[in-house]
Amino acid sequence: MNILTRMQDALRRFKAQIFxxxxxxxxxxxxxALRDGxxxxxxxxxxxxxxxxxxxxxxxxxxxxxxxxxxxxxxxVYYAVRDPVLIDVLDLLRKYFNSHLAxxxxxxxxxxxxxxxxx
Amino acid sequence: MNILTRMQDALRRFKAQIFxxxxxxxxxxxxxALRDGxxxxxxxxxxxxxxxxxxxxxxxxxxxxxxxxxxxxxxxVYYAVRDPVLIDVLDLLRKYFNSHLAxxxxxxxxxxxxxxxxx
DNA sequence: TTAGTATATTCATAACTTCGCATGTACTCA
DNA sequence: TGAGTACATGCGAAGTTATGAATATACTAA
Numbered sequence: 007m008n009i010l011t012r013m014q015d016a017l018r019r020f021k022a023q024i025f026x027x028x029x030x031x032x033x034x035x036x037x038x039a040l041r042d043g044x045x046x047x048x049x050x051x052x053x054x055x056x057x058x059x060x061x062x063x064x065x066x067x068x069x070x071x072x073x074x075x076x077x078x079x080x081x082x083v084y085y086a087v088r089d090p091v092l093i094d095v096l097d098l099l100r101k102y103f104n105s106h107l108a109x110x111x112x113x114x115x116x117x118x119x120x121x122x123x124x125x
Numbered sequence: 126m127n128i129l130t131r132m133q134d135a136l137r138r139f140k141a142q143i144f145x146x147x148x149x150x151x152x153x154x155x156x157x158a159l160r161d162g163x164x165x166x167x168x169x170x171x172x173x174x175x176x177x178x179x180x181x182x183x184x185x186x187x188x189x190x191x192x193x194x195x196x197x198x199x200x201x202v203y204y205a206v207r208d209p210v211l212i213d214v215l216d217l218l219r220k221y222f223n224s225h226l227a228x229x230x231x232x233x234x235x236x237x238x239x240x241x242x243x244x
Numbered sequence: 245t246t247a248g249t250a251t252a253t254t255c256a257t258a259a260c261t262t263c264g265c266a267t268g269t270a271c272t273c274a
Numbered sequence: 275t276g277a278g279t280a281c282a283t284g285c286g287a288a289g290t291t292a293t294g295a296a297t298a299t300a301c302t303a304a
Contacts, residue, residue, distance in 0.1 A: 018150040018157075025153075029144035030262085031137040038137075047281060051202045060263065062282055067261095072225070081271050081280050091221045095214055099140045102210045106191070149292085166251060179293070181252050186291095200250050201295050 027071040032056060033064050034096065040074065041093055043088035052104075146190040151175060152183050153215065155204075159193065160212055163205035 028034060035054050039045060043055075051061050065085060068074040075088045087093065147153060154173050158164060164172075170180050184204060187193040194207045206212060 015150065017219065017222055018153045020222055021153050021215065022148050022150045024218060024221070025144045026147035029141050029148050031134070031141045034137045034140050034144075048279095057264075058281070059265080059283085063262080068280075078271090078281095081175055083281060089225065091217055091224075095217050096140065097213050098210055098217070099134065099143060102143070103139050105135055105210075106208065109172055112274095145291095150278080167249095170251095176294070177251070178253080182292080187253075197251095197301090202251060 023071055027067055027073055028092075028095075030064065030067075032060070033068060036061075036068065036090060037066060037087055037096060039089045040085060042113070044077075046079075046082040046084050048082060050085065056088045112122070141185075142190055143192070147211075147214075148185055148194055149183065149186075151179070151188055154192070155180075155183060155187065156206055156215060159204060159206045163196075163203045164201050165201040167201060169204065202216060 028037070032054060039050055039053050044056075047061065047065065050065075051058055052060065065074065066068060069076065073092060074085050074089055076083050078084075085120045095099075137239065147156070151173060155169060158169055158172050166180065166184065168234050169184075170177055173180065175183075184195075188195065189235055192211060195202050195204045197203075
């Protein structure tokens with residue numbers, strides 16, 4: 007197996023890892039919330055309405071893939087998207103979503119929030 | 126909860142599903158192989174060097190999300206990427222990969238094909 | 245019809261992901 | 275020092291995904 011093939015395999019595994027890291031609604035919401043700049047974890051928690059340990063775990067996933075970076079300021083930890091190209095990726099997918107809206111309606115139906123009902 | 130919020134949630138779930146579908150090296154290789162047009166399943170099998178049932182299962186994942194479309198011609202089934210915007214997404218990630226190459230070298234090490242890690 | 249080729253599906257098992265809960269760490273301020 | 279805040283980590287249950295092996299379906303050609 008030559009070195010070029012191996013490089014391409016590595017690149018595919020890399021892409022797959024990035025996709026995997028982005029493959030969760032909460033993590034996508036995190037990226038979107040950070041679109042215009044950094045925010046402290048506490049602010050994300052308030053915006054996304056998720057439990058603190060859960061948010062922290064999702065942030066850990068994004069950190070592990072270097073999708074977000076963080077800096078500590080006193081008591082708080084500010085998070086930011088490392089590379090805006092990921093925002094572009096999300097924007098492309100919004101376009102994709104819109105241009106196939108009719109065809110994906112069925113899919114959306116099956117994507118209803120799991121077992122959630124009026125409280 | 127208002128309708129706009131609900132729509133945004135749906136969009137995020139949709140994006141997450143697309144990312145999940147793309148989150149596998151073999152499926153990424155499929156998309157890349159189809160970059161310049163449709164190919165029959167048999168050709169994909171030869172290119173990717175995977176077992177036939179395995180390829181078929183990955184194609185089923187991509188079909189379920191309408192990422193690829195297929196048409197039957199006699200004995201064979203031709204597959205094509207439905208929307209070239211997904212090719213653009215992969216290209217963006219290649220850019221991303223290249224611009225962070227140094228920083229992701231460590232990550233690449235951990236991404237070696239399973240079971241080749243040293244203690 | 246039968247044999248052969250191309251592709252899809254089913255099944256079992258193993259590996260991974262997600263969540264809530266409990267706990268741990270790090271920092272601030274009195 | 276101690277109490278409080280902000281965030282991270284470890285754990286176990288439940289659910290999801292990936293794989294190879296076996297089998298099924300669909301089409302072609304003789």
